[in-house]
Amino acid sequence: MRRRLPLIKYLTTLLLFLFLEGLSLFLITQNSLYQRIRLQALSIGAVEKVAKLNADIRHYTSLAKSNALLVEENLLLRNLLQKSGVATAQNYPTYRPPHSNLSPLQFSFQSARVLSNSTNRLNNFFILDKGERDGVESGMGVLSTKGVVGVVEHVTEHFSMVTSLLNINQSISAKVLPSGAFGTLKWEGGNRRYVTLKEIPHHIKIEIGDTVATSGYSLIFPANIPIGVVDKFSLEGGAHYNIEVELLQEFNTLNFVNIITNHNKRELDSLNSKIERDG
């Protein structure tokens, strides 16, 4: 006990110093605009550095797992390219939608690291280490090695904030394979492993275990990017299926992602707005 006393005394003194110093700095920020801006800039810089350090440690400790995922993805891509017969080094990094008349470079991908990620709210987001400087824009789709994970919402110079698929305000166009019938896929705010696909007509044949993938009817995601598998389904009002889809990606383990750039987005956007204006 006697040994502890000087330590307690030292700690209480330090706490008193921190309290009074904090109070003084608070008073400074209330009375001087320059100091307020400088202190805010310093604190934002410190928070960013801590978040980056935290992410670095997290990524370093999960390198083995990430490597295994990358090897798995490489194998999958090589197999796909083998089947499509276009497996050359030149066109390997780009995605070409099948049977498309669009430019062969419609979609390209750039990798990004997840710096922070929330999964326990109704509106979940995650932050990526790529921003405006890297060509990221709001509205771009984001994929993991296992499938769709979200859409870029806000972008700063170095970072971007992505609306996770686990966000009740996020919906995407998806289809059930092999039929190709499409509907709207959305997380209802319940179990983090499941999302719901609605508006699939009742005459479509669906089986448990069918793959659910992107429909390609949006400018955000290319077609046939996997999302999950059918876990169960029921008829809603006798007209449409309500399908519960088990997600392929576990959002708690999100580390590396790919941001999708649609090179024809501006052209298609202007065409769409013209159609809306004329129609």
Place this chain on the structure above:
Amino acid sequence: MDRKRDRYIYIHFLGVLILQLVLSKILTFGPLLLIALYPIFIISLPPNFSTKKLLWWAFSIGVAVDLLSGNIIGLNSAASLVLALFRNNILRAFYTKGEVISLSFINMRDLGVIRYNSYVALSLLVHHLALLLIESLTLSSFAHLLSRLAVSVLVNLAIVSTIEYAIFYRRSA
């Protein structure tokens, strides 16, 4: 003894505060010179004062100077807290091992001219460095900061030393 000492602390507090306010109004030599004499109040508090007590007194005099001099409120208190945190460590560096520490206020007569001036110079250096860093919150103009620091420490040390020597040291000698 304690009551008498406490009364003396209050008088000392007021005296240093008035001296700071008057001299900072009279001595204005542009941005290079910073007149900050009030650290002498913290520097001269009795050596047996705990760091906690020093922190409270430092905060009080800092806020009083800020309020009465029309400075950014919190600036002087933030800097004087840094000095109070290190005051006892700085003081220990100027006492030889086994030396009996006087319980009265730290003064030139007890410490000797050279030791006293060295102690005050080091304390002012810590205080002024903290004050200038908190004021600018950047190291981009480091040369300017160093020149301000050097000029301010030298001028304030000269003022403190002159007052201490003329009023207290010579009278008691």
